[in-house]
Amino acid sequence: MSGRSGIDGLTRRELLRGGAAAGTAAAGLAATGTATAQSGVDFDGWFSDVSNYDGIVDRRGQDEVTVEVGVQANGSDWGFGPAAVRVDPGTTVVWEWTGRGGAHNVVAENDGYSSGTAVNEAGETFEQTFEETGISKYFCDPHLAVGMKGAIVIGDMGAGAGGEDGGGGSFQLSQEGWLLAGSFGLAVASPLIFAAFLRFRGRDRAVGPSDETRNQLKRVEEREGPPVAEEAPVEAPAQEIEHDEYDPWGTLSLVIGYLLLVVTLWVFMYFVEFLGRGPTVIG
Amino acid sequence: MDIHRFEKLWIAIALLLIIGFISTVAYGSLGPGVKMIDNSGGTIDAEEVQSGSSGTGFDDPGVTKTGPNEYEVYVKAQQFQFIPGTSQPIEVPAGSTVTFYVTASDVTHGFNIAGTNVNTMVIPGQVAELTVNFEEPGSYGIVCNEYCGGGHHTMEGRLEVVPQSEYNSTEGV
Numbered sequence: 001m002s003g004r005s006g007i008d009g010l011t012r013r014e015l016l017r018g019g020a021a022a023g024t025a026a027a028g029l030a031a032t033g034t035a036t037a038q039s040g041v042d043f044d045g046w047f048s049d050v051s052n053y054d055g056i057v058d059r060r061g062q063d064e065v066t067v068e069v070g071v072q073a074n075g076s077d078w079g080f081g082p083a084a085v086r087v088d089p090g091t092t093v094v095w096e097w098t099g100r101g102g103a104h105n106v107v108a109e110n111d112g113y114s115s116g117t118a119v120n121e122a123g124e125t126f127e128q129t130f131e132e133t134g135i136s137k138y139f140c141d142p143h144l145a146v147g148m149k150g151a152i153v154i155g156d157m158g159a160g161a162g163g164e165d166g167g168g169g170s171f172q173l174s175q176e177g178w179l180l181a182g183s184f185g186l187a188v189a190s191p192l193i194f195a196a197f198l199r200f201r202g203r204d205r206a207v208g209p210s211d212e213t214r215n216q217l218k219r220v221e222e223r224e225g226p227p228v229a230e231e232a233p234v235e236a237p238a239q240e241i242e243h244d245e246y247d248p249w250g251t252l253s254l255v256i257g258y259l260l261l262v263v264t265l266w267v268f269m270y271f272v273e274f275l276g277r278g279p280t281v282i283g
Numbered sequence: 284m285d286i287h288r289f290e291k292l293w294i295a296i297a298l299l300l301i302i303g304f305i306s307t308v309a310y311g312s313l314g315p316g317v318k319m320i321d322n323s324g325g326t327i328d329a330e331e332v333q334s335g336s337s338g339t340g341f342d343d344p345g346v347t348k349t350g351p352n353e354y355e356v357y358v359k360a361q362q363f364q365f366i367p368g369t370s371q372p373i374e375v376p377a378g379s380t381v382t383f384y385v386t387a388s389d390v391t392h393g394f395n396i397a398g399t400n401v402n403t404m405v406i407p408g409q410v411a412e413l414t415v416n417f418e419e420p421g422s423y424g425i426v427c428n429e430y431c432g433g434g435h436h437t438m439e440g441r442l443e444v445v446p447q448s449e450y451n452s453t454e455g456v
Contacts, residue, residue: 102361102389117370142364145434248289255293270307275315280400282316283414
């Protein structure tokens with residue numbers, strides 16, 4: 001999380017994500033912070049829509065690491081298992097297709113490798129050796145939009161610093177959390193504050209019905225009844241307007257006008273838009 | 284009942300209009316030969332299509348030549364791609380008659396050659412059969428127009444109609 005420097009660094013996305021964690025906004029944000037602090041690697045939002053990302057799985061010390069293609073994730077078998085793996089430099093990563101979730105492929109975000117056309121045969125493999133330290137992000141082309149993404153972390157980057165980072169980070173994050181929790185608390189308290197304000201403002205005023213209401217009530221009590229409104233007198237019309245004579249020519253010209261419009265639209269729709277647009281189904 | 288002569292006139296005009304609409308559709312089917320896509324493609328087991336064991340052209344989808352200037356194209360639609368079409372374009376020569384057989388292996392998709400009337404629903408378990416004449420070379424987009432899941436908006440493909448002289452049947456997927 002790059003927003004360590006303070007509240008200014010808290011991005012809108014992070015705020016929303018924190019807020020989405022139900023009423024316990026502070027707890028939600030703190031949890032996000034902890035996960036990031038543990039992994040210590042900034043994926044720059046790469047895993048924000050990946051349901052099976054659960055931190056980086058440490059596979060250092062192995063020459064060959066297997067990642068399954070097509071594991072339960074993102075609403076179907078649309079995930080890499082595990083989504084993020086940490087390996088030593090020089091490790092060969094072997095992607096192995098499970099045969100589930102349709103046709104998949106492995107395409108590097110920046111590093112140029114690709115397994116080619118998406119296939120769905122179980123047992124299909126693709127391998128790539130990673131020599132240089134860094135992060136290599138990859139995805140499945142047909143299922144990128146639903147979050148079938150993964151990453152290989154090569155080397156120890158961010159792994160050792162987890163402890164120190166966690167301490168500093170959690171302090172900063174709790175501050176951000178306080179900001180959210182404070183806003184939430186303020187929002188809950190605002191009706192109470194407003195009620196107190198109304199109460200305070202109304203202290204000096206007379207309590208009870210207005211003078212007008214008092215007079216009305218007094219009249220009703222004295223059997224005078226409420227004031228009666230007088231109706232306006234009925235007047236003779238100043239000018240009477242006769243019905244027009246039925247004029248079929250007006251109606252006819254309207255009918256002709258609409259007919260021309262409909263015929264024009266019909267010709268354009270069928271002969272220009274429908275038949276005039278290149279190849280058509282003929283069998 | 285007394286009907287004004289003008290009213291008689293526009294009742295007649297309205298009837299003529301209806302006759303006009305019907306004769307237009309009749310012309311479309313008799314003249315340019317526009318057809319509706321029916322169930323002539325038959326049914327198929329979607330799971331066998333998925334696993335590639337249906338014993339039909341869907342096991343190895345692509346373009347095959349069936350006669351002079353006649354081609355068959357088997358297209359498998361699945362979340363979220365057309366095979367072929369998405370990873371590599373479907374390639375057919377200009378001036379050919381192409382019959383598409385399209386089916387889905389998972390959920391309902393659409394198959395629409397964008398900007399044309401070539402458009403069908405693609406239902407798992409059913410084969411959509413449609414024949415199209417491609418007169419002129421050109422490049423068309425293929426879109427899925429039935430919502431098929433989270434990646435629906437990315438589901439697209441390409442159809443290349445190349446000049447006869449440039450067409451290499453072995454390249455045709």
